[in-house]
Amino acid sequence: MKRLRWVAIQMLPIAGALGAAILLATLISVLMGVSPGVLLRTLLSRFGSYAWGQVLFRATFLTFTGLAVALVFQAGLFNIGAEGQAVAGSLACAAAGIVLAGAPPGIALLLCIIAAFAGGAVWGWVPGWLKARFGTHEVINTIMLNFIALAGSNFVMTRCLAQPETVRTAMVRATLPKLETWFGTMRGSAANSSLLIAILAVVAAHYFLHHTPAGLALRAVGRGGPQARMAGIAAGRWSIAAFALGGGCAGLVGTNFVLGYKHYYEDGFTGGIGFLGIAVALVARNEPLGVLPAALLFGFLSESGLLVNTLLPREMVDVLTGAILLVFIASERLRSRRLRGAS
Amino acid sequence: MSGLALVISVVAQTLRISVPYALASLGGVFSERGGVVNIALEGILLNGAFFAVVGTHFTGSPYAGMLCAMLGGLLTAALHALVTIHARADQIVSGLAINIMAFGLTRGGLRVIFHSASNSARIPSPDSILGRLLPGTGPLGDVLGDPVFLLAVALLAGSLVFLFRTGLGLALRTAGEHPEAVHSAGFSVARLRWMGVLASGLLAGLGGAYLAFEQHSFTDQMSGGRGYIALAAMIVGKWHPLGAAAACVLFGAAETLQIRLQGSGAPTQLLQMLPFILTILVLVGWVGRSVAPAAVGRPYDPEESDG
Numbered sequence: 001m002k003r004l005r006w007v008a009i010q011m012l013p014i015a016g017a018l019g020a021a022i023l024l025a026t027l028i029s030v031l032m033g034v035s036p037g038v039l040l041r042t043l044l045s046r047f048g049s050y051a052w053g054q055v056l057f058r059a060t061f062l063t064f065t066g067l068a069v070a071l072v073f074q075a076g077l078f079n080i081g082a083e084g085q086a087v088a089g090s091l092a093c094a095a096a097g098i099v100l101a102g103a104p105p106g107i108a109l110l111l112c113i114i115a116a117f118a119g120g121a122v123w124g125w126v127p128g129w130l131k132a133r134f135g136t137h138e139v140i141n142t143i144m145l146n147f148i149a150l151a152g153s154n155f156v157m158t159r160c161l162a163q164p165e166t167v168r169t170a171m172v173r174a175t176l177p178k179l180e181t182w183f184g185t186m187r188g189s190a191a192n193s194s195l196l197i198a199i200l201a202v203v204a205a206h207y208f209l210h211h212t213p214a215g216l217a218l219r220a221v222g223r224g225g226p227q228a229r230m231a232g233i234a235a236g237r238w239s240i241a242a243f244a245l246g247g248g249c250a251g252l253v254g255t256n257f258v259l260g261y262k263h264y265y266e267d268g269f270t271g272g273i274g275f276l277g278i279a280v281a282l283v284a285r286n287e288p289l290g291v292l293p294a295a296l297l298f299g300f301l302s303e304s305g306l307l308v309n310t311l312l313p314r315e316m317v318d319v320l321t322g323a324i325l326l327v328f329i330a331s332e333r334l335r336s337r338r339l340r341g342a343s
Numbered sequence: 344m345s346g347l348a349l350v351i352s353v354v355a356q357t358l359r360i361s362v363p364y365a366l367a368s369l370g371g372v373f374s375e376r377g378g379v380v381n382i383a384l385e386g387i388l389l390n391g392a393f394f395a396v397v398g399t400h401f402t403g404s405p406y407a408g409m410l411c412a413m414l415g416g417l418l419t420a421a422l423h424a425l426v427t428i429h430a431r432a433d434q435i436v437s438g439l440a441i442n443i444m445a446f447g448l449t450r451g452g453l454r455v456i457f458h459s460a461s462n463s464a465r466i467p468s469p470d471s472i473l474g475r476l477l478p479g480t481g482p483l484g485d486v487l488g489d490p491v492f493l494l495a496v497a498l499l500a501g502s503l504v505f506l507f508r509t510g511l512g513l514a515l516r517t518a519g520e521h522p523e524a525v526h527s528a529g530f531s532v533a534r535l536r537w538m539g540v541l542a543s544g545l546l547a548g549l550g551g552a553y554l555a556f557e558q559h560s561f562t563d564q565m566s567g568g569r570g571y572i573a574l575a576a577m578i579v580g581k582w583h584p585l586g587a588a589a590a591c592v593l594f595g596a597a598e599t600l601q602i603r604l605q606g607s608g609a610p611t612q613l614l615q616m617l618p619f620i621l622t623i624l625v626l627v628g629w630v631g632r633s634v635a636p637a638a639v640g641r642p643y644d645p646e647e648s649d650g
Contacts, residue, residue, distance in 0.1 A: 032455070078435060080439065130623070130627065134627045134630050135630055136623070136630060137578075137626070139435060140574060140578075140622065140623075144568075144571070144575075144620070144622050145623075147568050151612045151613070151615040151619075152612070154612045154615075155610060155612035155613055159610075272443075275442075275443055279443075313450075313451035313455060314451075315446075315447040315448070315451035315454070316451055317447065318443050318444065318446055318448075318451075319447040321440075321443055321444075322441060322442075322445075323440075323444065325439075325443070326426050326437060329426065329430075329432035329433050329436050329440075330430035330432045331430075333431055333432065
């Protein structure tokens with residue numbers, strides 16, 4: 001009974017947030033002159049296995065960026081730069097794929113995945129280093145680095161990587177198989193086996209944080225206070241490590257887009273997945289194991305927006321996402337009070 | 344002659360570019376002096392620009408558009424205040440969530456009202472007051488006589504008086520430094536912080552209106568990171584209205600340089616990075632010289648501080 005109450009309190013913020021989102025969605029559709037019933041029926045009728053495949057595809061992106069935010073959060077810092085880190089990783093992934101066109105497929109694939117991680121890690125390292133070395137605030141720095149990455153990608157593309165008259169690179173030979181190879185009903189969906197890399201990353205991040213000395217040290221820094229300092233943990237080094245690891249996770253976005261879906265890099269494909277990663281990490285309370293279901297939730301939400309795009313503008317999903325976040329963080333405090341009351 | 348004309352046009356352009364930065368930055372000063380971090384400035388600028396365009400489009404009057412922009416900014420800021428002050432939630436996350444909402448709202452609004460995913464219909468901007476009184480004052484006269492510019496200067500002067508010469512201004516500043524002290528002096532910390540956040544909405548909303556009037560339309564994501572850069576300018580300006588405004592003119596000058604260099608053969612994309620790289624470098628250079636209000640970012644809970 002007590003355990004049940006504990007679970008109920010833990011779920012309170014997300015239940016409240018989803019309830020508020022449903023209310024808001026109903027309100028918007030009524031205001032726009034669309035009957036909520038018609039909206040729901042349209043959504044349900046269009047949600048076939050192709051759509052579920054798309055949900056998995058989006059959730060793969062969000063798992064990577066959600067991990068990127070969560071890992072850095074565990075070290076007590078904000079990573080608002082997952083967008084830029086995803087761009088850097090994806091570009092590195094495609095560049096590696098093009099350079100390795102002649103290499104044996106297995107080796108090329110492995111190196112492409114490593115390149116994606118490394119590209120993101122380098123871009124994530126920068127704000128971590130700026131924080132450790134100079135103490136400048138990571139929030140502004142990561143936001144600036146997003147803009148720099150987007151312009152930088154554009155520069156690299158127009159200068160050397162893009163195919164003539166396009167904003168995409170040449171095809172990459174190393175590829176990850178699509179899920180439709182095994183699940184025929186998902187035909188046409190972009191879902192691919194990069195999902196397995198995402199699940200592996202979640203498990204690895206969980207193991208790292210909770211079962212290794214390094215993970216323990218990282219979390220001790222995040223909790224702050226004198227304990228970490230007394231244990232002789234250098235906070236600066238851990239903020240760099242957390243940012244590099246988080247950036248690497250965001251960089252793995254390249255495996256989903258470049259290796260699994262398009263088989264080339266295209267300018268401007270990230271479209272806000274870094275910011276959504278913040279929502280994912282928060283709802284997961286920065287626990288890697290929570291990132292996966294949270295990513296599925298927000299993946300489901302954005303796919304739903306596309307499916308009812310004929311009735312309501314799909315940007316409604318961004319408004320709902322923001323509302324979910326606001327209600328969630330507003331009720332988190334209520335949760336901690338109730339928990340204190342329960343104990 | 345042509346040298347002088349060039350200087351005048353560069354100065355005018357710098358001032359024009361600086362106005363939205365300065366208004367948002369001044370808004371940041373009010374919010375953070377009261378103790379609330381306001382990353383939502385980006386979304387407030389965006390909503391302000393959108394509301395200005397919608398207001399002007401439907402009434403035909405840019406002045407009505409200005410009012411709409413301030414109202415839109417005020418409403419956006421009220422949401423931030425509600426979540427951060429009333430529910431005492433994380434201020435950075437609240438700001439980011441509001442920015443995501445503003446992005447969706449304005450882009451969705453573009454498609455519903457103007458049937459376009461990228462830009463609105465063309466709108467008129469307010470005539471330069473100086474240009475009407477003294478025709479032939481040129482580009483500098485156009486900027487200096489612009490109603491929004493004049494209002495911005497008046498608000499800057501007014502905020503100096505308010506923050507440093509009035510009791511309420513002192514109370515607001517104390518709410519961001521020692522909320523316990525202002526609480527025991529009989530003020531409501533929550534009310535003071537609401538005031539600071541709402542002021543930031545009004546100011547940044549007006550900044551958004553200027554942005555829209557400059558381009559005579561709303562374009563998707565037209566705030567383009569200005570709200571975030573305005574926060575950096577506020578830090579560089581040591582949370583002081585004049586310092587923040589000066590830093591904004593610096594950023595405005597850098598952006599003017601960037602625009603002037605376009606077409607000179609330098610790669611456009613590298614020039615686009617300039618303001619963002621400059622922001623990072625300037626912040627590194629300012630470490631230790633600029634100290635945030637002591638209680639900024641910390642929710643105030645009278646029950647906790649009593650116990």
